[in-house]
Amino acid sequence: MSIYEHLSTFAGLRVCDFQHEHEGDTVQEHYSGEEEPDSPGEAAWRVGSWFEGPSFDDLFAAFLERIDTTEVTHLIIGFWGADYDDGAVDPVPVLAGAADRLPNLRALFLGDIVMEQAEISWIEQSDITPLFAAYPGLEHLGVRGGAGLALEPFRAPALKTLRFETGGLPAGVVxxxxxxxLPVLEHLDLWLGTANYGGDATVDDLAPILGGERLPSLRHLGLEDSEIQDEIAAAVAGAPIVARLESLSLAMGALTDLGAESLLSGQPLTHLKRLDLHHHFLTDPVVKRVHAALPGVEVDLGDQQQSDRDWRYVAVAE
Structure with missing residues (x-):
């Protein structure tokens, strides 16, 4: 699966593109909805460059100049250039350096980049730790791309949603x-990916998450897109964190009957509102057993793949 479309909404707000007009040298903002927002705080602003046209640095500087960014609460960072491009920049120090211009930022998505610009494994990230010090009021953070991605332990007293979309999430980040x-984190999604693209996290690396002691407010957990999805399912089946979850996702990975059997024979999952297992390698009889075992749960078992003992694939890798 590749990502073909940019975000149209983010953390409850519709997206407003800040784009450069190629006719002349003016910079104009374009709203993706039916009408422009009455104030900057009513939209999620996206700033991103292209292969031609102004650099990300220039676009972001223009954004800070033209928009009253003291009102901006939601910001999306799109394409900032490829590593082989002279105009490429690291957006993290740019964002950290602009913290005084964005005092009310609550939601940030780093890497709203689609296949036409770069495959997910080609997105060059960096150490994102400075973002948490720069924006202590951040409530939602999404990151796309795992190449070069690094993170040190951090404190985020307001963070409610943390989402990593990668074809390979480094174990160090996990x-x-x-x-x-993360005292108020409610929603955690990790696209773990494959070892071929840097996804080297093990079930042991996930143990503190599954134990739940450091995540007292968590209500949704996604451990997705993994080539070791059966091992993860076996660990989840007895994980203390599950009892307080409202939704659980083990979707997009190489889940087989073995992993489903672990879930069926483990702790009860009937308290969940939703269980997402889409993109899986379960056989028809096991699909029916899962549905039968969870009659009150919204279960997504769509995108059934044909099982091959020699090769099973995750939904997002390259």
Whole structure:
């Protein structure tokens, strides 16, 4: 699966593109909805460059100049250039350096980049730790791309949603999340990916998340897009965190009957509102057993793949 479309909404707000007009040198903002927002705080602003046209640095500087960013609460960072491009920049120090211009930022998505610009495994990230110090009021953070991604343990007293979309999530990032202070985190999604693209996290790395001691407010957990999905399912089946979840996702990975059997024979899942297992390698009889075992749960078992003992694939890798 590749990502073909940019975000149209983010954390409850519709997206407003800040784009450069190629006719002349003016910079104009374009709203993706039916009408422009009455104030900057009513939209999620996206700033991103293209292969031609102004650099990300220039666009972001223009954004800070033209928009009253003291009112901006939601910000999406799109394409900032490829590593082989002279105009490429690291957006993290740019964002950290602009913290005084964005005092009310609550939601940030780093890497709203689609296949036409770069495959997910080609997105060059960096150490994102400075963002948490720069924006202590951040409530929602999404990151796309795992190449070069790094993270140190951090404290985020307001963070409610943390989402990593990658074809390979480095184990160091997983361990940093586990060691961080996240007292109000409610929603955690980790696209773990494959070892071929840097996804080297093990079930042992996930143990602090599954134990739940450091995540007292968590209500949704997604451990997704993994080539070791059966091992993860076996660990989840007895994990203390599950009892307080409202929704659980083990979707997009190489889940087989073995992993489903672990879930069926483990702790009860009937308290869940939703269980997402889409993109899986379950056989028809096991699909029916899962549905039968969870009559009151919204279960997504769509996108059934044909099982091959020699090759099973995750939904998002390259």
């Amino acid at each position: 361990r940093a999340v586990c060691a961080s202070e």
